[in-house]
Amino acid sequence: MLQPALPARLVDRPALTATLDAASAHKVVVVKAGPGWGKTTSVAAWAATRRACWLNAADAGTSLERLSRGLLRALRQRLPRLPAELITTTAQGADTVASLIRGLLDVHLDEPVVLVVDDAGALPEGSDSARLIESLCLRGPELLSVVLLTRGELGFDPGPVSEIDSRQLAFTEQEIAALVDADAAGVLARTGGWPAAVVLNGEGHSEDELAASVLAAEPEENRELLRAIATLGRVSTALCVALGFTDVRETLRGLARRGLLTGPDWSVLEPIAELSRRDTEDPEIRVKAAVFCERTGAHAEALRHLVAARKWDLVAQLLLRGDERIVAGGDADAVLAALEQLEIDDSRLHLVWGFALQHKGDWLGALHCYEQAGERTVRSSWRMGQLHALAGQTDKAVEVFERTVFDAVASLDEVRLLSLAVRWFRETGRHEKARELAGRCAETARRCGGHAAFAWSSRACGLLAGFDGDRAAFELHYGQAVDRARRAGCRMLELTIRSERAWFLAAETDPAQALAEIDEILVLGRQAGLTGHEPDCLGVRALAAVRLGRFDDALRDAGRCPRHLVIKAEVHRRRGEPGQAQAFLDEAMALPGTDPLVCATLARVVAGEDPGRARQLAEQAVATSQVLRLREVPALLARGWVAVLAGDRETARADAATARALAGRRGDKAGLADALQLAAATSADRKALLAEAVMVWKAADDPVGAAIAELAVARLTGVDVVRFENAVHAHGVRTDVSMADVLGAGAPRSARIVVRTLGGFQVLRDGVPVPSALWQSKKARDLLKILAGNSGRPVPRPQLVELLWPDDLSDRTANRLSVLLSTLRTVLCVPGLPADAEPLVADRDTVSLDLSLVDLDVAGFLGAASTALVAHRRGDQAALPLLIAADELYLGEFLAEEPYEQWAIQVREEVLGRYTAVLRALVQLVRDPDQQVGYLVRMLELDRYDEGAHVRLVKALRAAGRHGEARRRYQVYLEQMREIGVRPSEPDLFGDRPSGVLRAG
Known part of the structure; x- marks a missing residue:
């Protein structure tokens, strides 16, 4: 038969053409899709520009004679010397006919030919017609390629093939835009790129009839599967199996090839899904799906199914069991939406509500919900206490703990509360109580059992070691906590513990390692759909960045969180911007439970203007750092630098020695480098100590600290001072500010x-x-x-x-x-x-x-x-x-x-x-033409024959809309070039080429 006629309006499809070209490099290509996917039209458009012949297998039915005659007629389209009839009868069987046709092709085929067999799937399995096409596929001449078009599975074995299905045949948004006048993106969303549906949509017709015909062609078990998937929206193969559909894997792949599904997270093509959803929905399908989702850790998806099924009792039970996991996955809004539809008859649901509000940033609303929960159980206490601690109100967290009513039976909630309370008591200076709670946490974890409980217990011990500056114990306990969290399969707990460990690394020992750790934590969390820990991670990353001299990164990550005020202040202090630093520190000082680091940093900032206040703040920082030993080094350094500016060399020398010893023992490179600089300020061997500080700053990966120390050396020796000052300026740091640091003391x-x-x-x-x-x-x-x-x-x-x-x-x-x-x-x-x-x-x-x-x-x-x-x-x-x-x-x-x-x-x-x-x-x-004009005028004042400056000045004046001045400057340009006998490179900037610019001779 002749190749099908192409429609009058044909969309150019370069991607599909390229796919067909690539596939045709194989001996056999199978194009498989359901009705309406444009198989025939697409392949016909491609074949029109190739050496192809066309055979419609459906016309032959089961008759070998009709098929062989149709095959010869098709081949004669490209090989006219082939005979019109075979010299034998088809009664001798498909193998004989196939052998004769192959022999004819061997004689007459001298260049590649593509045989397109439309409706190849209509050939009955085991029929002579099917065996004939199979023989051509398996044993045909090398110069013959076969393209088979089919809606479903073939009734014969074509051998190794390259397959094209509905995914490649679907229209793209650009192709839809070329075909219809409607919103292309909207049409794509409604039709999934299904060509026939796109055309109907573009003409304003409903796709229902098309979808109904496609569904009618499927067996009942497939239609039932499609209804279930359409109801649920998107499913995995495992969920389909859990819903009771057997042998579903190949069925899903077949439906996808025919264009009814998209995968690998299976969803039904929208026109078919819309028709399927019109049937009465079975809520039990959603309940089964929710059970499966919860069992596999997809708690938010389980909640979605139960809410859609309006199973409110099951919704409440799920929220009480898994609200933390849902919120941690970034689905606090889903929790709040579900609670809005529930009748709150269980006080524990107020805890769920408050926890979701807390993670949405509504801390006041969260606190109100926690208070409505009534009795201070261990679960309500750890949630409310954590909220107070996040707000910087650690003393209130302690009060919540002290009002808690503990259960007789150990639980994971109790272990968690005790672990969190260790930090609250430690930060408020109650050392012994914190140690007692750590021991109690370990004992409760043993009684409770489970990897998660031991993870929280190890975290408590690691926390104390971190605050005490015991790096070996810190690494041991936090390593055990991370391992236990992994073995518990609790990714959120693992990420929480790892981010806390990264905070200690950033604050003291190894900010570069902390930065790498946080980046990994963020990636792992997003892969797992967990986002609740990200604000804390960004704070750690900001702290690490400021200690590495990456000030812009630090300010970006610190954001507006009140807990990060001291980080932003430290950025401005190191940049030599005392006013901005003091503004953040004054705000931080107003918060309850002030960190000794706030006092220490503020002392260094105000020392140049208010030595008396600086001395008081430094003494306060040193005193409170005895409670929070993590802050001992910065507190001692602050007091030492303030003493240097005040001329108290003995105090400065003693603080430098103590800070140097502590920083060295704890692996705090930044603290050690600054202690060396402080020691240099009171030592006769200043140059050697400053040179050592330079090396330590470089080992700490802090280029700003190294540049400042090098400038201090240059100022001491008088060599290359300007060069080193400019190097510091290149980092955005001022060098002329009086603060308690190496530059303020030495400049x-x-x-x-x-x-x-x-x-x-x-x-x-x-x-x-x-x-x-x-x-x-x-x-x-x-x-x-x-x-x-x-x-x-x-x-x-x-x-x-x-x-x-x-x-x-x-x-x-x-x-x-x-x-x-x-x-x-x-x-x-x-x-x-x-x-x-x-x-x-x-x-x-x-x-x-x-x-x-x-x-x-x-x-x-x-x-x-x-x-x-x-x-x-x-x-x-x-x-x-x-x-x-x-x-x-x-x-x-x-x-x-x-x-x-x-x-x-x-x-x-x-x-x-x-x-x-x-x-x-x-x-x-500069981008402003007026600014360019100013600089260019100055260039011409220096050299009035600078042709490039003349040309750019004229163009800049025109860009600024100063056309009269531009023309005047243009004449000046021509005159200056005439004076030195140079032909202008751009003599027609205004389209009026001058004549006689150069005199003859």
């Missing part, structure tokens, strides 16, 4: 000596210009200018002599230089500097300026510009603010009053080149 409070060389030469002492009479001679000024041009680098004495007295070859120049140095020391002398502080550094061979004592503007600009340009080349986000800061430091040409001195010219050109590069980078980064 000069203000620049007492300032040498300005950009935009004019001037020297200031304590903000006052040096009087002219003090210079005594112009040569002293020249000497300082030469030293300034070298930006703190030592200059050999012979070079200074050559620059100051180029024509004087006498021996008197050395004495003259000594006189000038004496004069310059007087000029740079500031009362009150330490005895060993010398702004002018001179030895037998060289002379230089000590930039830790002298604020030299050219050195500051060159260093800032270099750092900014490096950041720009690397694509760092900090590049733009660094470039803006460098631009603000450029106040004009270097020593413009020395236009002819070669040493000044070299520095001037370096500064000019660096500033031009800064402006060019700013033009690239």
